[in-house]
Amino acid sequence: MNVKRIEKLIPDAIDTYDLDLSGLTVFTEAASGNYVVTPLIAALAGSDRVFAITRDSRHGKAADIRNFTLELAQRWGVDDRIEVVSDKIPSVLSQVDIVTNLGFVRPIDKNMIAHLKPTAVLPLMWETWEFREADLDLAECRRVGIMVLGTNEREAGLDLFTYVGYLAIKLAFELEIEIYRSKVVVVGSGPFGESSVKVFDKLEADVGYIGLSTGASLGTESAKSMLRDAELVVLVEHHNPACLIGSAGQITVDELLVLSPHLSIVHIAGNINREEIDNAAVPCLPQKSAAPGYMSVATGYLGPKPVIALHTAGLKVGEAMARARLTGLNPIEAEKKVLRDLPLAMGFGE
Incomplete structure (x- = not known):
């Protein structure tokens, strides 16, 4: 400190x-x-x-x-x-x-x-x-x-939501994702999602956004097209408690890995089946994921x-x-x- x-x-x-x-x-x-x-x-x-x-x-x-x-x-x-x-x-x-x-x-x-x-x-x-x-x-x-x-x-x-994007950047670097010219897909809504997209774009990532506030789902063909060959998925969904990734989610871990076999995940917020993600050996940070409505890691990190x-x-x-x-x-x-x-x-x- x-x-x-x-x-x-x-x-x-x-x-x-x-x-x-x-x-x-x-x-x-x-x-x-x-x-x-x-x-x-x-x-x-x-x-x-x-x-x-x-x-x-x-x-x-x-x-x-x-x-x-x-x-x-x-x-x-x-x-x-x-x-x-x-x-x-x-x-x-x-x-x-x-x-x-x-x-x-x-x-x-x-x-x-x-x-x-x-x-x-x-x-x-x-x-x-x-x-x-x-x-x-x-x-x-x-x-x-x-x-x-x-x-x-x-x-x-104050503008604190901008820090959420930089928090995702820090975790991405820890996963050895270089950001620059890396294919990144941000999944979320509201200020968490918007600020994260801005920060990744500023650092010249090839960034896409699946904005869940518009009613989008990871299971749609347009979302799957965006996820194909993604190097990093950044989950920043702080509103919707629905499961995003998992057997009961919008997309299963197996479906995700078919689209992008070498994918890594940064989890700031959002409902996921972390056990299934870990069992599939998908690199994911932080080490533990918080329950829906909570942040897995806060800006103090x-x-x-x-x-x-x-x-x-x-x-x-x-x-x-x-x-x-x-x-x-x-x-x-x-x-x-x-x-x-x-x-x-x-x-x-x-």
Whole structure:
């Protein structure tokens, strides 16, 4: 990890988004790798108290994450305001103004929501179309008046979806696909698909796009024609839960290999039968594929900048929400104000 670079990127992001959390308490996660940054951003932006929950995962041990988080906090003079916790303690939850929806904080269920104070707010560290019911009980938040808004990742200066294309590029290089003059087929929809196509095209790949948002399927003759002799398929389907590749999918692994016997796969998102792909010895990265609706690898794998930018912007949305609620505005009034005044904030469009 390039700590010296992070030491510059965090203050720069705080300045860019004018983040000021003074007088506010934050509940977020302490995580491994580049995702260590969130409680540090909150503390460096002036939060009175930051509670960061962690636990063991395949990415790292809780004890190691705690030690590294506090080591950086001490280095940057904010260790007195960050507390790493292992549970969602009711007496802690009752203090917080801003709750992030990051990994170790989830699920944000009815039981957790019951311990939050009425003016607590929940900024989502992604756009609202990425909402998943398993992660957040949105109906309960609305019932009790907990304000929830998303972060506009396409806002000028943030533009986070472009990183998805570069993430695919990095994995392609790891598969020893040179990109330049290589035949690449991107499969997906929305900003994930569009940004990936742009990046591969910029690097002069022979790139094709099967855009699933238009109702296309990998099983159509036009899609099969595009897949023929492809060197790399890039899967970036974050919307549709239908199986794309597999015996129950739009195309089987055997059918795919008939079209392109020497194919490799980059899997950012999308429903695939990974076991069948691995059994067929198709080179595929990353080593494990996430469930539909989740990313197999996030932009933090590229480096710290996209994580710092997104989480700082998300905390800015949280700051605006919290201050609006603390002035006495009800959730509906506060939401209208934040969406009017802060382009970074995103509603649910209902």
